[in-house]
Structure formats: structure tokens, C-alpha cells
Amino acid sequence: MKSFFTPPIGKIIQIKGQCISLIGNDIDTDRIIPARFLKCVNFDSLGESVFEDDRATLKGQHPFDLEENKNATILIVNSNFGCGSSREHAPQALMRWGIRAIIGESFADIFYSNCIAIGIPCFTLPKKSIQEIQNNKDNKFLFLEIDLKKSLAKAKDLSLNLEIKESSRKMFLSGEWDATSTLLDNKNLIENKLNQLPYIKFNTNFL
Amino acid sequence: MSKDTLFDKVWDLHKVSSLPGGSDQIFIGLHLIHEVTSPQAFGALKDKNLTVKFPSRTVATVDHIVPTDNQSRPFKDNLAEQMIETLEKNCLQHKIKFFNIGSGSQGIVHVVAPELGLTQPGMTIACGDSHTSTHGAFGSIAFGIGTSQVRDVLATQTIAMNKLKVRQIWCENQLSNGVYAKDLVLHIINKLGVKAGVGFAYEFAGPAINVLSMEERMTICNMSIEGGARCGYINPDEKTFSYMRDKLCAPKNEYWEKALRWWKSLKSDEDSIYDDVIKIDASKIEPTVTWGITPGQSIGINQQIPLLDELSPNDKLVAEEAYEYMSFKPGQSIKDIPVEVCFIGSCTNGRISDLRVAAKVLKDKKVSKNVKAFVVPGSEKVANEAKQEGLDQIFKDSGFQWREPGCSMCLAMNSDKLVGNQISASSSNRNFKGRQGSPSGRTLLMSPAMVAAAAINGKVSDVREFINE
Secondary structure, eight states: OOSSOOOOOSOOOEEEEEEEEOOOSSOBHHHHSOGGGGOOSSSTTOGGGTTHHHHHHHTTOSGGGOGGGTTOOEEEOOTTBTBSOOOTHHHHHHHHHTOOEEEESOBOHHHHHHHHHHTOOEEEOOHHHHHHHHHOGGGTTOEEEEETTTTEEEETTEEEEOBOOHHHHHHHHHTTTSTHHHHHTTHHHHHHHHHHOHHHHHOTTOO | OOBSSHHHHHHHHHEEEEOTTSOEEEEOSEEEEOTTTSHHHHHHHHHTTOOOSOGGGEEEEOOSSOOSSOOOSSOSSHHHHHHHHHHHHHHHHHTOEEEOTTSSOOBOHHHHHHHHTOOOTTOEEEESSGGGGGGGGGTOEEEEOOHHHHHHHHHHSEEEEOOOEEEEEEEESOOOTTOOHHHHHHHHHHHHOTTTTTTEEEEEESHHHHTSOHHHHHHHHHGGGGGTOSEEEOOOOHHHHHHHTTOTTSOOHHHHHHHHHHHHTOSOOTTOBOSEEEEEEGGGOOOEEEOSSSTTOEEETTSBOOOGGGSOHHHHHHHHHHHHHHTOOTTOBSTTOBOSEEEEOHHHHOSHHHHHHHHHHHTTOOOOTTOEEEEOOSBHHHHHHHHHTTHHHHHHHHTOEEOOSSOGGGTTOSSOOOOTTOEEEESSSOOOTTTTSSTTOEEEEOOHHHHHHHHHHTBOOOTHHHHTO
16 A cells, blocks of 8 residues: 555556456455445445455454555456446555556456546456466566556566557557547537437427 | 347437547436535536536435434434435535435435336446446446546436347246245346356347336346446336326426337337347246345255355355355255345335335234335336325234335445344345344345334245235
8 A cells, every 4th residue: 555646547568567466256346345434425435445355354363454565556357357346436545556457368348448537457368378377476576667558567587578459558548548638629519410410309298 | 230220220319429549439318416425526526616516417416324213304314314414505506406304206216216207218327336227127328437437427417338149038938936036136246247247238128128117127137237238227117107197297288198108119119139048937037036145156055055066166156255145044944944134125126016025925914023124116207106195004003113205224334234243034136144234234125015024923935825815
């Protein structure tokens, strides 16, 4: 858990950092951030509560509590990570804990788009590669250098071809992952679309 | 790539532009907001010095944090009070219509929008809530979004999104007596898995879907997301149109006729192309109950919790986690497992027809003395209708607590929570670890009728033994 927090901004081309491994399929967003922490009007204090219940259950042995992981920035997960609730609080909590990129077997749709929208690239690797990283005890301190231009992750004796949606990769490289201004560029097209939609005309009672 | 499905038609109609990265800019016809996922979005608008582009296309209600016992203001929970106040302030400031507590139309956002006639065929609908897929029951393309995308919809009425693939789930034959829409969708998720829907929209079709009421169709589409599909829909038909007629916000007079003509043109073509087609035999489905920690871990009421060897390699990891968390043994029967809490409600099964079915089971029966049972209507309208029909009295006479509308113990953001490792029989949608408010609480998902049966017997029971009496 970092003592200060600066959100990502602009182009995201390279991410360097230590990996933290979290084993398990179908880890849902309720587990990433339990619902009781959603009672807030901003995201500021979520970092400390990430995986709160799982951590309490493991009494200090959860990866997010281990001293060796405290500076980790790249999360390694298995399949269908982030399923369930659409709460953006989940990636916001991970980001505020210190996570800057996630590499996994697969991600749930809404979680993936939330990550992109806040500047956390999510990459996929085949199950075998993920398990190799997760099970390699010699790699207790695996440092990766992710290059978004080449979709490549490199360590001392390791080079991994990462998969990422091409649209997401381009958005990170151009800095347009924060989509609002790109969307607003088309304001005339938006007006035109509104006027073309059949239901806008016949919904006279629409609120 | 899919072609000429309803999804393709609605997507193309709402496409504003192709964005430089390769995703599409999609216009959102109806934007629904609530107190949990919107405050940060309004905050971001302020930070970016932006306004709400089309305030009349956003509608708000309050559901997740509302107490269901005492709704007088200020709420006892300060944080909950702060959240509702923030929503009130934001709606007032940005001129957004807000259905507040006491308006007669407050309730769970996915119950409220259809009953007001806001949800209509052919629309794109977005909401900062994963169960937005519910609205697909009307032939709209509806999906959950995160808070940053809520911000984008407020600011631009559009979002950036990659087009989904389309999988048709063809449901043959009919559900048998005592088997409901909830059982069908739990069965589908079990067969396909909880991540099969990633990257897909699900089109539910076939004879077993056609005979379902609109409320049952909502239950099906609601749980698409539990199968990984962000969006689920059903082609609109006469049932859809007759449900919509005379709803408050439905088109009126000559506009109704125009709307109807357009709606009737909205369906997947006979020769449309799907990315995938799956067939399900509805007649083989039994009342279905989850035994684990994902909505995919379900079995028929007369089946046993699967042995590790019976599962595919991909399912084993989560199954082992589930045996341990649930303290259930592989091979154990699901029937007769004792339950301590029974919850009827949620955006999956908190509608009037759900309450009717449960009340029918409960009439002249008593809830087991070992069970705490409560029913939370999905909306103020549902609550009023239930009262007019005397359902509230049937619930109360049986020993169920009758509560005020809200999301309640589906996700336990209010004070309705499991305690310790209690087991609940729940008509909601998620049995995740800790979902119902206790980090060690255990949830068994089932239909509202099955929850009623479990409440009476104090253990997981086959509702068919009650309705065939």
C-alpha cells in the first residue's frame, strides 16, 4: 500500500515493476472490494480495503499483506478475474493499493473496460505461462518491464508476448484511454444521432 | 461475425462513430443512475468543467443503500444518508428526474425502469450496475458500465465500446410445473459456465422463452452477466407490447401506433447469423439450487454436490474453494441442507409475479422457527400492488417480515446482512463469498418459490411437494 497516490495520466507506453501473484479463478469484484466499502462519494480511501475479507481470513498471509509484495505494481491473476458487480471501486481500490497493470488468463468484460477507463492495462497470457509465473518460487521477486508498443514483457531471463485488445493498446499509446474528450470531439455527430433515433420522436411523455 | 440479429440492428442504429483505436462510439438512449456508482461520476464532471449533455435522457432512483425497516430521514446510517443526499443534490443541480423514496415509483433501478415504461424495445440502455442486462427482456440492448463510463454518458450521452459477438441460446420445449425462469437461467449458466459469455451478448430464444411472461424474461436477462455476458436480450413480441401499453412513460395515442410499427420491425431476421448457437432442453430442468461460490455451481434439487472427479479441469480449482467455504462435502445431497435465513427480493426476483408465486406456497403455512425470513419488494409499485392483493398479509401470517423496497440483502449495503457463517436461501443473483454481508456467510441461490419452501421446512426443499398438494 503506497503512502501517496498519483493517478495515471496521458500516454501509457511502459510499465516497470515487481509482480504480485494472486491465485484463483472467478475472483469477483465483491471480493476485490466488499460492498460495505462502496458507501462513499469518492474513491480516495479504497486502497486500504482491497481484498479486505480475503485478507482477514488469511490472517496476514494474503499476497496483498506480505511484506515482500508491498512495492508490487503488476498483478498476475488467473481466469475470469473481476467477474460480478460492475463496481469501478474494484480497479480503483487495486490502483490505489499500487497496481498499475494486470496480467491474467482472462478478465470479465465490465472489469476490463473499467480498468481501461482508469488507465490500468490488462493483458492476457495462456494459462500455462501464467501458472509458470505463479508457481516459480525462484521468481519471488519477479520484476517485469512491459512495453505496450511491442506488447512485450521482459525480465532478466524471460520474454513474454502479451495479448491486449488492439483498441485498448492504441488508446494507451495515444493517451486517449480517458475517453471523454475523444467522445466530445464528435458533438455534432452526437446531436445528429439523437435526431435520427425513432424513439426520441414518439416519446412525448418521456421524462 | 454476427449479422442481422437484433443486437446488430440496435448497435448499428446507435453507432455515432468509429473511434481511432477501433472501438465504436455508441449513443445511449436511456441512462439510469443510482446512489452508489454516480457520485464519483458527477465529481469527475465538475473536475473537468463539463455539464450533463441531455439531462432528460438520464433517470435516477435510490436502491442499494436504503434501509428496508425504517426509511425515515435522516437514515440512521450516516454514510447512507450522505449518499442519498449527494444523489438528491446532483439530480437537482443537473435537472435529472429522480424517483425518491415516497414518490410511489422508487425501487430497484431494474424493477423501476420497466414498470414506468422507460425501458423500451430498440433502445440502448446503460447503468452503473451489472444487472442492467435485465432490460434486454424488452429487446433493448442494455449493459452495465463503470463509474468512468457513467461520467462519459453524462457528459456526452455516448460511450466507447467494442462491439460484442452474439450467441443465441435456443431453449427448446417447456419448463415443467414448479420450475421457473430462475431455474432455467441457473441451468444455462451451469451448462455454459460463468465466463462463457465474456465478449458476447446472449440472445435468449425458442419455445421455452416465448411462453415466459415479461417479468420471467427479465429474470433470465438479468442473470446474463452471471454467465459472463454483459448484455442479454429477447426479441420483442406481443407480450412485450401489451406489457408496455399504458405505462407512464410509454408512447401515447398516435405515437403509440408509430412506436408499435417500429418495435414490430425489431427482431433478429430468420436468416440472421450468430457467432455461436447453443441449445438447451427446458423440459429436463429441475428446480435448481447453487451449492458453491459462483452462480455456475448449481445442481437440480435431487442431485448431489459434484465430486471433484466429475468436474472439468477448469472447474476444479473453484470447486475445491467452494467445498471449503461452504463446508459442504462432495457427493452430499443439496436437499435437506438446513437454512437459517430466507430472502425474497432483488432485481432478479423481487417483482410482483415473484411475490405471488412465493405467497401461494406460503399461504396457510408457517415459516420454520429456526428461520429468519424476510421479503423485500422490488419497488414501491410492487409493494403497493402486493398490498392490494393481500400478499403482504400472507407473508406476515406465515412469519415472513414484510419490508420496504430496495436491494437489501442481495448485496447487503444496508443493515440486512447474514451473521457469521449463516446459510441463506436467497432469490437473488450472486452467491459469491461474503456477498450477503458476512465474510463467512453462505448463499444458496434459488427461485422465490423454492425460497418459500425452504422457509417452511427450515431446509432446502423441493417446492413441487408444496404446489402439487
